Amino acid sequence: MQRFIILLFCLLVLNIQWAEAGGWPQPKGNGYFKLYQWWVVADQHFTDAGRIDPNVTSGIFNTSLYAEYGFTDRITAVANIPLFSRAYFNNTISGTTGATLIPGESINSIGDIDLGIKYGLITKGPVAISATVLFGLPLGNERGGSEGNLQTGDGEFNQMLQLDAGTGFKIGKLPAYANAYAGINNRTEGFSDEFRFGIEAGVNLFNNRLWAIGRLYGIQSLQNGDLNQGINSTSVFANNSEHLTFSPEFAYSITDKWGVSASFGTALSGRIIFANPSYSVGVFFNLR
Amino acid sequence: MRMFNLSALLLCIGLLSGCIGDDIIMDTVEENLRISASIDTLGVGDTYQFEAIYTNNVGQEESTNIDWSSSDENLLRIDAQGLATGIAQGSVSVTANVNLADKTVTDVFDLHIADNTVVAAPQNRNGALRTTSSYVLQGNFVLRPDGDDLVLSFDDSYRASSSLPGLYLYLTNNPQTTSGAYEIGKATSFSGSHTYTIPGGDATLEQYTHVLFFCKPFNVKVGDGAFEE
Numbered sequence: 001m002q003r004f005i006i007l008l009f010c011l012l013v014l015n016i017q018w019a020e021a022g023g024w025p026q027p028k029g030n031g032y033f034k035l036y037q038w039w040v041v042a043d044q045h046f047t048d049a050g051r052i053d054p055n056v057t058s059g060i061f062n063t064s065l066y067a068e069y070g071f072t073d074r075i076t077a078v079a080n081i082p083l084f085s086r087a088y089f090n091n092t093i094s095g096t097t098g099a100t101l102i103p104g105e106s107i108n109s110i111g112d113i114d115l116g117i118k119y120g121l122i123t124k125g126p127v128a129i130s131a132t133v134l135f136g137l138p139l140g141n142e143r144g145g146s147e148g149n150l151q152t153g154d155g156e157f158n159q160m161l162q163l164d165a166g167t168g169f170k171i172g173k174l175p176a177y178a179n180a181y182a183g184i185n186n187r188t189e190g191f192s193d194e195f196r197f198g199i200e201a202g203v204n205l206f207n208n209r210l211w212a213i214g215r216l217y218g219i220q221s222l223q224n225g226d227l228n229q230g231i232n233s234t235s236v237f238a239n240n241s242e243h244l245t246f247s248p249e250f251a252y253s254i255t256d257k258w259g260v261s262a263s264f265g266t267a268l269s270g271r272i273i274f275a276n277p278s279y280s281v282g283v284f285f286n287l288r
Numbered sequence: 289m290r291m292f293n294l295s296a297l298l299l300c301i302g303l304l305s306g307c308i309g310d311d312i313i314m315d316t317v318e319e320n321l322r323i324s325a326s327i328d329t330l331g332v333g334d335t336y337q338f339e340a341i342y343t344n345n346v347g348q349e350e351s352t353n354i355d356w357s358s359s360d361e362n363l364l365r366i367d368a369q370g371l372a373t374g375i376a377q378g379s380v381s382v383t384a385n386v387n388l389a390d391k392t393v394t395d396v397f398d399l400h401i402a403d404n405t406v407v408a409a410p411q412n413r414n415g416a417l418r419t420t421s422s423y424v425l426q427g428n429f430v431l432r433p434d435g436d437d438l439v440l441s442f443d444d445s446y447r448a449s450s451s452l453p454g455l456y457l458y459l460t461n462n463p464q465t466t467s468g469a470y471e472i473g474k475a476t477s478f479s480g481s482h483t484y485t486i487p488g489g490d491a492t493l494e495q496y497t498h499v500l501f502f503c504k505p506f507n508v509k510v511g512d513g514a515f516e517e
Contacts, residue, residue: 039306043311045506045508047421047422047423047449047451048422048423048449048451048452049422049423051422052422053421053422053423053508054508055506055507055508056311056506056507056508057309057311058507059306061306086306088306088307088308089308089507090308090309090310090311091308091309091310091311092311092313092465092467092507093310093311093312093313094312094313094315094346094465094467095312095313095314095315095316096314096315096316096345096346097346101313101315101465101466101467102465102466102467102507104308104309104310105308106306106308147504147505149454149504149505149507238453238505239453240451271451272451272452272453
């Protein structure tokens, strides 16, 4: 029971984004809400050969609300809502004349929204296992800018089925946990389907105030979509994107209910995706 | 209230840190002068108006003074506007010069002076692609006239990465940028022979020096190919 409580606490305190929700559903009437800013500014990207090539500096900034709420002890509603999403790329300036060759552009909109249900298959015992069904609603802008090459969404409705397994343990006297997940993301509009996977582990420090977390997660394209000539998406929305990313995070509880978190993610390898680190800072609230 | 302020701060970070900046690219190219003439032989007593295209150090076409000269004034005379008159039979060279502050840009055109003027058939322009990125791009190409249009053909050796979103082709005088380039369109094939038709009036056979492959969504050059002289 103590282990389960530790696991539950992990779930409540963690910087939870969609793929990192873990194997534990929320107890009935409880919730976790987080307002966070995620961004990446990239002047290079992984090519289809996995090498790194330069590109015009581009950025994406999402101000999002992540929410979990337990309808029952086994069924938890989850949502990730990019309330404000901004994408841009820089001006291209001639080093010879100083003239603007390609003017930079930006777009602002709501982003693609993820809605889903997590069901606790095994909620008691040493390992908690849950299944999640996710629906990705294409409410972002997939063809912004004068050339249609700015995106705050991928323009496709996707459905993902994910299994999570998590366990709690102690490192010395310090509470700790580990979680692993795998999922299949069925994409539409010519995008290839994806296999998503990840592992993470966290340890609690400073009298339950600070969680130090390490994540390793990735996406593998199933390469069953259309050729890319019909798709204009880039950055983090490109078709057949793949990556393996390491992402450390710190989540600090200011009070029993409120806390702040910060993380960054750096891709260890990738294909057709930005190669610069992403960053995230957030404020979270635990409803108990 | 404190948390509200933190939330507002998050939004401000997004708004302020997402400002558009400047990326500087080195786009200097050699100035270029090309005589465009569709003539093999000029008849004695006949005239022919020579024309030339000058592109500056960023590959932009620019109107400038061109000095025209004949290698042998006894065979061919040419005035300051490039109007040539055949005088006597023989072989001669027409030279066009653009004098810049630190150098002279030159092109030379050889022709014969004979009894009658002979118009030359337009010459196909050939080239070979090369990748300038980590993406695959290779193959040979030919630009040729087809009635009023131009046709850009790639042969069986052509290969291009199909992984890039939005791969576009251009004709350009500066392979470092799409600025000032003529956009042919989105790549429609990624291997083997195929063609693109360029409508008459959009471009001329001698107007550009390079074929450029550019990923428009990523704003990144993929590769290019120079037309052989």
